[in-house]
Amino acid sequence: MNLKFFPESVPVRSGALLVMLVISVLMLGCSAREPIRLGFLGGLSGRVADLGIGGRDGALLAIELRNASGGINGRLLELVAEDDQQDADSAKQAVARLINNKVVAIIGPMTSAMAVATLPQVNQAQVLMVSPTVTATELAGTDDHFLRVIDSTTNYASRSANYHFSVQGSRRITVAFDLNNKAYTESWLSDYRKVFEAAGGTILVAVPFSSSDDAHFSALAQRLLEPGPDGVLILANSVDTAILAQQLRKRNAAVHINACEWSATERLIELGGKAVEGIVIAQFIDRDSQQASYLAFRKAYQARFKREPGFAGLTAFDATNVVLEGLAAQTSGQTLKSVILERREFAGAQSRFRFDAYGDAARDTYLTTVRKGAFVRL
Structure with a gap:
């Protein structure tokens, strides 16, 4: 940057110039807000x-768009990303670093x-955590510092069970579920079992496994x-669901194979x-949506990252905007959590969603299938 403090025609002693330059730099530093x-x-690795x-x-796209429009009350925003490595101890250490970094929310x-x-860490530190994709039922109905922008497993499992029984005609189901995320998979299976068995179906066997490169699929x-x-x-991530589906198809070309929303990234099809x-x-997520706000989001995401946002990009964008709108509306004496829960309803990039008093959200759900290498609505 080329800054001129004096006209070139005015002689200034070098010592005085140095002092004035230092003062100017300090003043600029004081005026710049954190x-x-x-x-x-x-999980950013593995x-x-x-x-x-x-x-x-x-999340990054939401922050960059907000910064492009001036930030919040004249202050820019910064994303501090931590890799939890899908490991409890690593996640706790990552949260500790974020709290020490004085983030306003996670x-x-x-x-x-x-x-x-x-x-327990965010509750103790009273730092708000807003999840884009967590659905475990055990986290519902609790007054804590955890919010989420999607439904609990009850919704997705129930919709799936009804479809499998009534439309596919399935009566005898076997289940594989990943113990590495058992807070989710066991919750999903429990909700599914209630609906499927009440309709008259039978779960013949539920087989646990642990996701790893050497899992015996x-x-x-x-x-x-x-x-x-x-x-x-199959109640597992996209990689394990894809591998297990291939092994199942080698042995049986006719059996119905179904999965959970956790697996529904673009990598499943790939x-x-x-x-x-x-x-x-x-x-x-409805990937075929023609809603203007979704198309604008998708175009911006593709331009920035050269790939589809999928459900993770969409809901993280929504979760971040909830926090940003809460910060913009927050006044002295208000907590970020109270601001968000008092407002309750937010417009996501694709659909509106509404928090209940405990920070659990309800939003549109779509039954989808994979057809010709793409997710399509049923």
Whole structure:
């Protein structure tokens, strides 16, 4: 930057000039306001990094758009992202760093297991955590510092169970569920079981496994097919769902394969190929939406990151904007949580959603299938 403090024709002694330059720099420093820091917590490395990276980028886009319009009350915003590595101890350490960094709120985490692990910390520090994708039922109905912009597993599991029984005609189901995120998968399975069995269906066997590169998906597929089910339900991330679907299809071309919203990233289709064609998932994004706000968001995300936002990018964008709108409306003496819950209803990039008194949100749900290599609404 080329700054001139004096006309070139006016002689100034070098010592006096140095003093005045120092004073000017100090004054500029004093007038520059510290940025408002928001934290992000998600898995940015490892097996399920697509979920965390999509969430981080959705949050980053929301902040960049707000900064482009002047920030909040003249202050710019900064995202401080931490990798929880989908590990409880790593997540706790990451949250501690965010709290020490004096973030005003944390966007995340992206999985229920990490939310359960870190909730005591944010409650103690009274730092608001707003999750884009956590759905575990055990986190519902509690007055704490955890909010989420989607429904609990009850909604997605119930919609899925009704469809499997009434439309697919499935009566005998086997289930595989990942213990690495059991706060989510066990909650999902419990909600599903209630509805499916009440309708007259039977869950023949529910097989737990732990997600890892050396998980034995061939043996798992064999065990799931042994009882002769007419449907297999996979409660796992996108990578494991894709691999297991391929193993199932090698052995049975006719059995219905279904999954949960956790798996519904673009990577599921990329890795699963023909094996995931026809898979049915209840989720909280309609990728074919022609709503103007969604199209504008999708265009901005694609331009910035050169890929589709998916559900993680969409809901992280929404969660971040909830925090930003709350900060813009916050007055002296108000907590960020109280501002958000008093307002209750927010316009997301695709659909409106409404918080209840405990910070659990209700929003549109869409039954989708994979058809010709793309998610489409049923």
